[in-house]
Amino acid sequence: MENNRIATLTLDDGRSIELPVMSGTLGADVLDLRNLQKLGMYTYDPAFFSTASCASQITYIDGDAGLLYYRGYPIEQLAKGSDFLETCYLLLHGELPTSRQLAEFNLKVKRHSMVHDQLARFYNGFRRDAHPMAVMVGVVGALSAFYHDSLDITNPEHREISALRLIAKVPTIAAMSYKYNIGEPFMFPRNSFSYVENFMYMMFGTPCEEYVPNPKLVRALERIFILHADHEQNASTSTVRLAGSSGANPFACVASGIAALWGPAHGGANEAVLKMLHEIGDISHVDEFMKGVKEKKYRLMGFGHRVYKNMDPRASVMRDTCYEVLQELKLENDPLFKMALQLEQIALQDPYFIERKLYPNVDFYSGIVLRALGIPTNMFTVIFAVGRTIGWISQWNEMIADKEQKIGRPRQLYIGATKRDYVPMQGRDK
Numbered sequence: 001m002e003n004n005r006i007a008t009l010t011l012d013d014g015r016s017i018e019l020p021v022m023s024g025t026l027g028a029d030v031l032d033l034r035n036l037q038k039l040g041m042y043t044y045d046p047a048f049f050s051t052a053s054c055a056s057q058i059t060y061i062d063g064d065a066g067l068l069y070y071r072g073y074p075i076e077q078l079a080k081g082s083d084f085l086e087t088c089y090l091l092l093h094g095e096l097p098t099s100r101q102l103a104e105f106n107l108k109v110k111r112h113s114m115v116h117d118q119l120a121r122f123y124n125g126f127r128r129d130a131h132p133m134a135v136m137v138g139v140v141g142a143l144s145a146f147y148h149d150s151l152d153i154t155n156p157e158h159r160e161i162s163a164l165r166l167i168a169k170v171p172t173i174a175a176m177s178y179k180y181n182i183g184e185p186f187m188f189p190r191n192s193f194s195y196v197e198n199f200m201y202m203m204f205g206t207p208c209e210e211y212v213p214n215p216k217l218v219r220a221l222e223r224i225f226i227l228h229a230d231h232e233q234n235a236s237t238s239t240v241r242l243a244g245s246s247g248a249n250p251f252a253c254v255a256s257g258i259a260a261l262w263g264p265a266h267g268g269a270n271e272a273v274l275k276m277l278h279e280i281g282d283i284s285h286v287d288e289f290m291k292g293v294k295e296k297k298y299r300l301m302g303f304g305h306r307v308y309k310n311m312d313p314r315a316s317v318m319r320d321t322c323y324e325v326l327q328e329l330k331l332e333n334d335p336l337f338k339m340a341l342q343l344e345q346i347a348l349q350d351p352y353f354i355e356r357k358l359y360p361n362v363d364f365y366s367g368i369v370l371r372a373l374g375i376p377t378n379m380f381t382v383i384f385a386v387g388r389t390i391g392w393i394s395q396w397n398e399m400i401a402d403k404e405q406k407i408g409r410p411r412q413l414y415i416g417a418t419k420r421d422y423v424p425m426q427g428r429d430k
Contacts (some may be wrong), residue, residue, distance in 0.1 A: 007031055015039060026060050026069075042411040053238060054402070058091060058394055059230045066310035070230060071095070079317045084225045084387075085109060085195050088167055091230055091394040106195075112168035113189040113198065115176075116146045123180045132177040132382045133262040139173050140166075141255035151249045153400050162250045163393045170254075170389045171195070174382045175202035181378070196222045199386070204374065216328045217373055220321045221383075224366055227314040228384055230391030232307075236260040236267070240392045241399050242408040250396055257392045258385050267381040270367030273302035274377055277336045286342040294352050302364030303347055304357065314362035322365040325372045337368055 005021040017039055020032040030052045033043055045051045060069040068075040071090050078087055082096075089097045089105050097105060122142060126135050143165070144151060150161040176186050179202075187202045197213040200221065205211035231237070239260040243253045261267035276299075280289050292298040305312050326332050344360050347353040370380055399405055 009036075011039070024055070027062065044413050048233075048238075053233055053408075054241065054399065055404070056233070056395070056398060057094065058398060059232045059391070061232050061307055063305070063307040063309050066308055066313050068231070068313045075227065075313050076317055079223050079226050079314075082226065083194070083196075084222050084229075085167075087226050087229055088390040091390050092163060092397065108164050109168045109195065110189075110191045112165045113172055113191075115169050115172055119143070119146055120176065120186060123176060126180065128181060128183060130181070132174070132181055132379055133258065133385070135177040135180070136173065136382055136385060137255050137259050137262070139177070140170065140258060141252055143169065143251040144249045147251070153244075153247065153249065156401075159250070159397050159400065163397060166250065166254055166389055166393050171199040171386050172202060174379075174386050175199060177382060178203055178376075178379055194218070196225065214328070216324060220325045220369055221373060223317060223321050224369065224383065225387035227317060227362055227366075228387035230388070230394065234266070235263070236388065237392060237395050240396050244396045244399055245405060245408040247407075250393060253396050254389060254392050257388070261385055261388065262381060267384045269302065269361075269363035270370065270384075271377045271380045273340075273364055273367040274336070274371060276301040277339050280339055283335065283339050283342055286339055286346070290343070290346050290350070300343075300347075300358065302367070303343075303353070303360055305359075305361045308359075308361065309357050311359045312361040315360050315365065318362050318365035318369065319360070322369050322372075325369050329372055331372055334372070336371070340364070340368055 005023075007019045007021050008016055009019055010016040017035060019035065021029050022032050023029050036042065043051070058071065060072075061067065070078060070087065071094055073090070073096075078090075082090075085106055086097060086102055088109075089102060119139065119142065122139055123135065126138070147162070147165055150158040150165075152158045172189055179186050185207060187205045187207075189198050190201060191198075193201055193213065196218050200213055200218060201211045233241075236257040240253045240257040243256040244250070248256075264272065280286060289298060290300075293300045322337075326334060326337055331337065344364070347358055347360065367377075367380060370383060371377070375383060
């Protein structure tokens with residue numbers, strides 16, 4: 001980081017302060033405001049729209065240009081050429097692995113994929129109809145009660161082991177959440193399968209017959225994991241970092257990230273797309289619906305993005321994947337998919353949507369793909385959490401190793417009552 005330039009802030013009372021201008025390797029410059037409190041002042045930035053909460057080397061987004069890089073690698077290239085565990089290695093360690101490094105990493109993850117037998121009994125404490133994300137928050141948070149041999153967060157080896165355990169065990173916990181919800185027996189992981197194959201086996205396999213993964217469907221889910229692996233300082237990642245800044249263990253931190261992801265404004269977008277399509281009902285109603293969107297009667301889900309003001313770079317990959325999956329499963333005539341294509345066509349041609357940059361985002365297509373794969377809507381956010389775990393743990397690991405890191409403590413603009421004296425009860429009853 002460079003900070004050899006200075007910006008001067010001058011107040012109307014004549015006081016001034018110099019604020020260093022910091023430059024990263026990509027993206028906008030930032031003002032270092034840490035000395036602003038010398039004036040007895042702080043910044044007011046609700047939702048941190050204009051605040052860099054940390055310095056990071058992991059993920060870069062340029063929303064105007066429609067770019068997403070993992071450690072400098074464009075997401076499109078990784079989704080096309082990489083597999084999920086290779087992407088995990090990249091995010092965690094900063095470089096793409098050699099074949100030997102990747103083989104060792106794969107082996108380590110597989111050795112950690114089972115969960116403690118007593119942890120499996122936790123599921124009996126939940127109602128069968130409990131939302132899988134509620135189960136995920138509880139069970140992932142409980143991992144620290146079983147794997148407390150690697151909780152010294154100042155020890156890099158302990159952080160590495162905890163990262164491996166989370167990458168390996170979260171898919172197992174997720175699949176068990178699904179099986180418990182539908183009343184089927186848990187399927188233990190099999191080391192003969194790849195990471196994504198194993199997850200699909202634990203989700204859809206039964207003891208009654210041999211499970212044979214479909215390579216095209218495995219690849220589709222692999223892409224979903226890669227595309228969702230990290231996304232800079234979003235709400236759940238910021239939650240993980242803030243929790244971690246207190247020194248909390250990584251399992252608790254990731255559980256806090258899962259809780260934040262559960263919010264419909266964050267992890268529920270692809271589920272909202274399917275709900276919207278069901279509410280439209282038929283392709284013949286699409287034009288009327290889009291007219292209603294313009295008149296502010298309806299909300300158009302799966303279009304536009306908080307960060308991307310151009311095309312979501314993940315969307316084109318997911319669009320191609322959507323076609324591949326539906327073709328493989330002979331679902332090209334699926335009514336929901338036809339409605340989705342009609343919505344997409346209108347949004348890409350109508351000046352109203354073009355001017356507002358309401359392009360289809362990754363969630364628009366991923367919900368259709370997940371539905372085609374046989375994953376129920378209440379598991380959509382769980383799938384998101386499985387893919388995002390590597391991002392959370394990589395960001396947490398980077399934060400712990402950062403020498404500038406301190407416990408998070410945002411300020412506030414107080415707008416409540418000024419000082420007032422306590423009035424006894426008898427005085428309040430008059």
